[in-house]
Amino acid sequence: MSSRKIILPIVAGLAATAFSGIGAAHHSFAMFDDSKEIVLTGVVKEFQWTNPHTFVQLEVKGPDGAVVEWSIEGSSPNGLARVGWKRASIKAGDQLAVTINPLRSGEHGGNFVQAKFPDGRVLTRRAPEAPAAGAPQ
Amino acid sequence: MNASHSRVGAVRSFIGVAGCVLALGLGSLVASGAEAASAPPNWTGIWTRVGSLNFDPTIPGNKNEDFPYNAKYKEFYDRIIAAEAKGLAINDKSADCQPPGIVRMMAMVYPMEIIQTPGQFTIIAEWEGQIRRIFTDGRKHPEDPDPTYNGHSIGRWEGETLLVDTVGILGEGIINDHGAPLGEQVHVTEKWWAEGADTLKNEITVESPDALLRPIKAVKTFKRRTDIQIMEYICTQNNRNQTNAEGVTGIELKKR
Incomplete structure (x- = not known):
């Protein structure tokens, strides 16, 4: 069991690397800090199922009670549809805990890593069983 | 017996x-003309790349590639790499929805469809809906063609290998995802062959004599896919990643 605990983060790391290959298509992802992950909990204002990238507009209440809107960029519908997403996978009004790689600038934006619904469902940017298309073979 | x-x-x-x-x-x-001698193999169908989006797909996508640049372009490439390390992409024209150009396009971020018809081998890349028409009818390149993103391609079958020559390529293009630059002069040759029914190889050679000291070469691998279709991809539909006044890729926050 202890070996499994070690292996899992490595596999996760490879998957992230593979994805960065896919995501870097339309533009460089240098603006996102992929060494950092933060979790935002809030309500979806809008889900943009559009090319070249999808966006989750998430309203997040800060500790002071003020609501801040975050722009969370995801892969294209082309990439996500092939791993099982649909245009209604995320809807306005959904409560989500979204994990992102934040913008290095500190502004309210980031790159989508995964989203967790209150019922425990998790949306990732690649199907668990899908081959790592961006990984070297 | x-x-x-x-x-x-x-x-x-x-x-x-x-x-x-x-x-x-x-x-x-x-068949007609150049194709009459023997029937070429049929690669019509949908294909996806194997490996990373680097020029050499065996190099992981998060690694920068080394290219034999002359002094002028090495200085430019070094600046690009240094900026990238600081989170600033400065040679990222596709962020503004510009087509990737033939060299970077052939990394094939999304699937491609090959359509073979008499006299023409057509490649449709899902990314940016880019189309390459490779003429296999025996014609020559036009004299002094106007430069275009994907250039002018002619091909000929040598047995079961397709040899393609492309000229008239727009200058200052990009080699890979990291913004590695090409010069004003670019010439691309390709050698395509199949390994079995479902694997396609493309050995691509790129010359850019005003930027590269010698040609660069890589072998791309593609797998046949019968389980997917080519989808629409219109970059200007909702592009929130345009470059700013300094040419740095950004993100438009809070749109709409």
Whole structure:
């Protein structure tokens, strides 16, 4: 069991690397800090199922009670549809805990890593069983 | 036993030869020009890349590649790499929805569709809906063609290998995802062949004599896919990643 605990983060790391290959298509992802992950909990204002990238507009209440809107960029519908997403996978009004790689600038934006619904469902940017298309073979 | 079998064998051989002759005859009726000599293999279908989006797909996508740049372009590339390390992409024209250009396009971030018709080998890249028409009808390049993103391509079959030559390529293009630059002069040659029914290889050689000290070469691998379709990709639909006044890729926050 202890070996499994070690292996899992490595596999996760490879998957992230593979994805960065896919995501870097339309533009460089240098603006996102992929060494950092933060979790935002809030309500979806809008889900943009559009090319070249999808966006989750998430309203997040800060500790002071003020609501801040975050722009969370995801892969294209082309990439996500092939791993099982649909245009209604995320809807306005959904409560989500979204994990992102934040913008290095500190502004309210980031790159989508995964989203967790209150019922425990998790949306990732690649199907668990899908081959790592961006990984070297 | 041997006598009767050899007679059957002889009959079968005759039928086989006759069939071949017939097939060749029909082939020459439908084929024309350069393709008449022998039927080329049929690679019509949808294909996806194997490996990373680097020029050499065996190099992981998060690694920068080394290219034999001259001093001027090495200085430019070094600046690009240094900026990238600080989170600033400064040679990222596709962020503004510019087509990737032939060299970077052939990394094939999304699937491609190959359509073979008499006299033409067509590649449709899902990314940016880019189309390459490779003329296999024996024509030559035009004299002094106007430069375009994907250039002017002519191809010829040598047995089961497709040899492609592309000129008239727009200058200052990009080699890979990291913004590695090309010069004003670019010439691309490709050698395509199949390994089995479902694997396609493309050995691509890029010359850019005003930027690269020698040609660079890589082999791309593609797998046949019968489980997916080509989808629409219109970059200007909702592009929130345009470059700013300093040419740095950004993100438009809070749109709409």
